[in-house]
Amino acid sequence: xxxxxDGPGLExxxxxxxxxxxxxxxxxxxxxxAADAFNPLACAKVFEIKGRPAFDPLxxxxxDASRLGDAAExxxxxxxxxxxxxxxxxxxxxxRRRAVPGIVTAGLDTVAVxxxxxxxxxxxxxxxxxxxxxxxxxxxxxxxxxxxxxxxxSLGERVACVLxxxxxxxxxxxxxxxxxxxxxxxxxxxxxxxxxxxxLLGHPLEAVGGSQDRPLxxxxxxxxxxxxxxxxxxxxxxxxxxxxxxxxxxxxxRAAPTHPGHAAVEILSPSGDLAxxxxxxxxxxxxxxxxxxxxxxxEPVPTAGLGLAISDRLERAAx
Ligand code: TXA
Ligand code: MG
Numbered sequence: 001x002x003x004x005x006d007g008p009g010l011e012x013x014x015x016x017x018x019x020x021x022x023x024x025x026x027x028x029x030x031x032x033x034a035a036d037a038f039n040p041l042a043c044a045k046v047f048e049i050k051g052r053p054a055f056d057p058l059x060x061x062x063x064d065a066s067r068l069g070d071a072a073e074x075x076x077x078x079x080x081x082x083x084x085x086x087x088x089x090x091x092x093x094x095x096r097r098r099a100v101p102g103i104v105t106a107g108l109d110t111v112a113v114x115x116x117x118x119x120x121x122x123x124x125x126x127x128x129x130x131x132x133x134x135x136x137x138x139x140x141x142x143x144x145x146x147x148x149x150x151x152x153x154s155l156g157e158r159v160a161c162v163l164x165x166x167x168x169x170x171x172x173x174x175x176x177x178x179x180x181x182x183x184x185x186x187x188x189x190x191x192x193x194x195x196x197x198x199x200l201l202g203h204p205l206e207a208v209g210g211s212q213d214r215p216l217x218x219x220x221x222x223x224x225x226x227x228x229x230x231x232x233x234x235x236x237x238x239x240x241x242x243x244x245x246x247x248x249x250x251x252x253x254r255a256a257p258t259h260p261g262h263a264a265v266e267i268l269s270p271s272g273d274l275a276x277x278x279x280x281x282x283x284x285x286x287x288x289x290x291x292x293x294x295x296x297x298x299e300p301v302p303t304a305g306l307g308l309a310i311s312d313r314l315e316r317a318a319x
Contacts, residue, residue, distance in 0.1 A: 001156075001160075001161045001162065002148050002161070002164050003162065003163050004164060005026075005120040005123070005165055009161075010123055010124055010127055010163070011127070012161065013124055013160075013161055013163050014127040014128045016160040016161060017034065017035065017036050017132065018036065018128060020035075020036065020039055020042040021042070021160035022034065022035045022045045022049055022158075023035075023159060023161055023162075024137045024145075024159050024161070024162040025118075025124055025134065026120050026121060026163060026164070026168060027116040027118045027168065028117045028121075028191070029116070029170045029172060029191045030136045030137070030144040030145055030282065031144075031146065031150065031151050031165075031168065032061070032116075032121075032132075032134030032136060032137055033050060033134055033135055033137040034061070034124070034132040034134040035133050036131075037060045037100065037131040037132055037133040038130055038131070040103050040104075043103045043133050044103055046058065046134075046135065047103070049155060049158045049159065050135060050138070050140050051139050051140045052140040055106050056106060057104060057105045057106035057108055057112060058104050058105075058112070058133040058135050059112045059113070059114055059133070059134060059174070060072075060100065060104060060112065060113045060114075060133050061113075061115070061121065061125060061131060061132045061134050062113060062114070062115050062131050063126050064086070064087070064115055064122075065079075065086045065115055068082060068113060069097070070097065070099070070130075071097055071111050071113050072092070072095065072096055072111050073094055073096070073097065074094060075094070078179050081179075081197070081200070085196070085197075086115040087122065088115070088116075088117050088191075089114075089170050089173075089174040089175060089190055090174055090190075090191075090192045090197075091112050091114040091174040091177070091188075091190075092112070092113055092177055092179050093110050093111070093176065093177065093178040093179060093180055094111060094113065094180055095110055095111075095180055096108070096110055097111070104133045110180045112176065113131075118168075118169075120163055136173060137155060137159070137162075138150075138151075138154060139154060139155070141224055141225075141226060142154070142226065142227075142228075143226070143227055143285050143286055143289065144173060146168040146171050146286075147166075147167050147283065148163070148165070148166075150282075150286055168279070170191040170278060170279060171191075171279035171281055171282060171283070172281060172306065172309040173190045173191065174188075175188065175189060175191060175192040175193075175194070176190065178208070183206060189207075189309040189312050191306070193304075193306055195304070222316065224316040224317075224319075225313045225317050226316070226319075227286075227296060229288065229289050229295065229296050230294070230296070231285075231296040231297075231298055232244075232295060232296070233298050233300060233318040234299050236299070236300065237252075237253070238250055238262075238297060238299055240257030240260065241257075241259045242262050242263075242295075242297065243297065244294075244295050244297075246293075246295060247292065247293045247294050248262055248293060248295045249262055249288040249291055249293040250264070250265045250266070250298075250299070251266050251268065251297070251298040251299065252265055252266065252267045253267075253269070253272070253277065253299045253300070253301050254267065254268070254269060254270055254271075254272045262297075264287075264291045264293065266280075266284035266285075266287055266288055267284075268280050268281065268284060268301070274301065274305045275305070275306050277310055278310055281310055282313075298318070300314070301314075
């Protein structure tokens with residue numbers, strides 16, 4: 001059931017969450033499957049609905065940075081990053097407060113926290129008045145949802161309601177930085193460009209590569225963010241004419257190839273704007289995935305700014 005995010009819709013969603021139900025809410029990055037983070041049974045439902053393995057912890061969403069201490073033990077660097085980038089697409093991994101149930105953190109002694117920027121998420125957080133655990137609102141390993149209709153199509157039957165906040169403006173998940181060790185480490189490139197973090201830190205950010213068996217952030221599982229259709233990452237711009245037999249679709253970066261031949265083409269950003277490309281990435285993939293294709297070819301994008309997160313998602317979709 002899709003609800004308009006007006007007064008009654010928000011009240012209803014907040015009541016459902018207080019009663020222990022799971023609600024899909026918009027954030028500026030992607031839609032999330034939200035449950036009361038202090039209610040272990042409600043959080044267990046999130047894992048069940050997503051088909052998510054229990055070793056993969058959830059992100060705890062807060063109404064504003066002053067609530068950080070509700071879930072985590074902040075340190076000086078966390079406070080600086082929160083001040084600079086919250087509300088926004090940045091998730092911080094910090095030592096957890098004991099009050100956070102083990103199911104949320106998958107038994108880790110750290111917790112991932114962020115303050116989302118979407119007005120509907122923030123209104124819901126203020127109304128519920130407690131932190132919300134929320135992973136992306138898709139089946140585990142699948143394409144992330146950037147519109148209420150994406151959630152409704154895949155999980156509509158299984159969530160109490162979907163708050164419709166329109167298309168997500170950022171379009172890729174939050175950047176995750178681990179601040180629980182001696183040095184900050186990048187666990188997942190995302191909606192906040194690494195360059196902006198590095199400018200604030202004054203030094204390059206170490207990126208952590210997890211392994212397939214022991215991922216550090218399970219968003220790092222090699223195969224993830226994948227459409228049902230097989231996807232191949234091209235080494236360069238498509239020369240036109242699909243490079244494979246069958247019905248082949250193309251996810252182009254700036255323009256359709258001059259030689260036609262693809263059964264469907266989606267263009268990420270005609271002007272080559274990486275923020276626009278990120279905002280359209282999952283939407284274009286959802287559309288291609290609905291076209292009954294044998295293969296999706298994806299052009300590479302530059303890896304500067306939001307291009308790093310786009311490239312990361314495309315590589316994992318192709319794995
Ligand atoms: O933009 C986002 O971050 C979206 C919206 C809904 O907020 N959420 C999202 O959640 O992408 P999810 O569950 O799809 O990805 C969260 C990632 C997972 O890869 C998870 O393993 C990692 O965060 N994570 C959570 N807690 C962690 C922890 N304590 N240590 C390391 N990684 C953690
Ligand atoms: Mg996800």
